[in-house]
Amino acid sequence: xxxxxxxxxxxxxxxxxxxxxxxxxxxxxxxxxxxxxxxxxxxxxxxxxxxxxxxxxxxxxxxxxxxxxxxxxxxxxxxxxxxxxxxxxxxxxxxxxxxxxxxxxxxxxxxxxxxxxxxxxxxxxxxxxxxxxxxxxxxxxxxxxxxxxxxxxxxxxxxxxxxxxxxxxxxxxxxxxxxxxxxxxxxxxxxxxxxxxxxxxxxxxxxxxxxxxxxxxxxxxxxxxxxxxxxxxxxxxxxxxxxxxxxxxxxxxxxxxxxxxxxxxxxxxxxxxxxxxxxxxxxxxxxxxxxxxxxxxxxxxxxxxxxxxxxxxxxxxxxxxxxxxxxxxxxxxxxxxxxxxxxxxxxxxxxxxxxxxxxxxxxxxxxxxxxxxxxxxxxxxxxxxxxx
Numbered sequence: 001x002x003x004x005x006x007x008x009x010x011x012x013x014x015x016x017x018x019x020x021x022x023x024x025x026x027x028x029x030x031x032x033x034x035x036x037x038x039x040x041x042x043x044x045x046x047x048x049x050x051x052x053x054x055x056x057x058x059x060x061x062x063x064x065x066x067x068x069x070x071x072x073x074x075x076x077x078x079x080x081x082x083x084x085x086x087x088x089x090x091x092x093x094x095x096x097x098x099x100x101x102x103x104x105x106x107x108x109x110x111x112x113x114x115x116x117x118x119x120x121x122x123x124x125x126x127x128x129x130x131x132x133x134x135x136x137x138x139x140x141x142x143x144x145x146x147x148x149x150x151x152x153x154x155x156x157x158x159x160x161x162x163x164x165x166x167x168x169x170x171x172x173x174x175x176x177x178x179x180x181x182x183x184x185x186x187x188x189x190x191x192x193x194x195x196x197x198x199x200x201x202x203x204x205x206x207x208x209x210x211x212x213x214x215x216x217x218x219x220x221x222x223x224x225x226x227x228x229x230x231x232x233x234x235x236x237x238x239x240x241x242x243x244x245x246x247x248x249x250x251x252x253x254x255x256x257x258x259x260x261x262x263x264x265x266x267x268x269x270x271x272x273x274x275x276x277x278x279x280x281x282x283x284x285x286x287x288x289x290x291x292x293x294x295x296x297x298x299x300x301x302x303x304x305x306x307x308x309x310x311x312x313x314x315x316x317x318x319x320x321x322x323x324x325x326x327x328x329x330x331x332x333x334x335x336x337x338x339x340x341x342x343x344x345x346x347x348x349x350x351x352x353x354x355x356x357x358x359x360x361x362x363x364x365x366x367x368x369x370x371x372x373x374x375x376x377x378x379x380x381x382x383x384x385x386x387x388x
Contacts, residue, residue, distance in 0.1 A: 011382060015045035020380045021358040023344050026072045028084050031349030032056050035086045035098075036356065037069050038380050046091070050098055051379055054083060060379055063098045067091070071125045071170075075099070089126035089135060108135065109148055125170040127179065134179065134235065140165035142181065144235050155231045155238035157183055162191040162224060171260045174268050178232050178282040180260045185227040192221035225249040230257055230270065232282035241286050246274050246295075258300040261309060269309060273298040277311075277320060294325050305348035306367065312343045317355070332363050332370050 012018060024037035032055050039048040046068040052061045067090040075085040075097070085099025093111030097104040107113035111121055123137035132146045134153060142154035159165050166183035173179045194201055194214045228247055231238045242248070247255045257272040263279065270278040270286055275294030280286035301312040309320040310328055318325035332341050332355070345356040353365040360375040
C-alpha cells in the first residue's frame, strides 16, 4: 500500500530532514512474524512506514501511508504458522489492515479522517474484538465497531467541572479475554484562561487587573489533580480498579498507567509511572506489589520472560523480583559508536526476549547473549527505492 503525494521526491525541502524512529511494534505469538512502525510525529508532514518481517523466511515487506499511525496489533491467521495480518490506527481515525492479502483502508465515521470539519479527536490505540475493532482516543472516545456502524463501549465515568472528557487508552487483552482500558481526565484549561466570553472577563479591565486575575485562575487550575482510572472486562461488563493515590489523583506530575503483562496462573501485571507494578486476577482485583525505592522509575513496557517480569524504564531494562526492580543483566552490548539503547517495545516469545529500539534496530536475548539486528537502511528511506 502506498499513499504518496506528488511532492515526495523533494519533501525534505518542504518539511525538513527525515529522521525516522522505530516507535512501535507488534509480534505474533510464535515469534516468527512482527510488524514495526517507522516514522515519528511530524505535524506538517505525517508519514509512517509499516515494516512486516518474516524471521524464518528472512523477508521484509513495506507499506507507506501519509498518516501518523499510533498503534498496531496482530490479526492472527487461522493457521498458527501462517503469516498474520496487522491492524493499525492513525491519529485522526484511519484504520489500515495490511498483510499477505494486500491492504485495506477505512475511516471511522465522523472523524478528521473523514472530514476536516469533524471534531478533533486524537486516537491512540486499537484492539481486535471478535470481528470488530475497539478503538480509543480523546474526548471520551471508546467505541466498538467496523465500517459505518459504531457503538459506545466506554465504562460509566462522569466528567465533572473542571475536567475534560476522558482520554481513553487500550492496554490490551489477556488470554481470558479481559480487556484493560485506562481513562485520563485532565483539567479543561478554558475554564482558567481569561478571555472575552469568560464569566470574569470585563472589557474595562486594566492590564494589572487582567494579570492579577489570570494568576489567580492559574493557581486555581493547578489545585486540581489529573485523574487516572483503570478498568478491566469487556464492553458490556467493566470492572473498576483502585489505583494508588499517586497515580489515581496527582497534582505535581503527570502519572500514567502504561501497559499490562499476562502472568502465570491467571494473574496479570499492570505497570506504569512512579514505579507502579500491580498484580492480580482482573475479575477479583489488582493490588500494588512494588516498593517505595522503585518510585523514581517510570515503567512503560514489560514482558514475562522465563517466568521473570522484565520491565522497561527510560533506556534500561529491569528484572522484577516480586518486590523490587533490579537491573537486568547481562546488559545489551551495542556496537562501538552506536547510539544508546532506547527501547520502544518488548516481547517474550519461545524463551527469547525481543527488545525493539527507536534507533531502527532490535535485540534478541536467548538467556546467554544478546544479538543485534538492524533494519536495512533502504527500508526506512523516503521515497522507497528498494532495500540494499
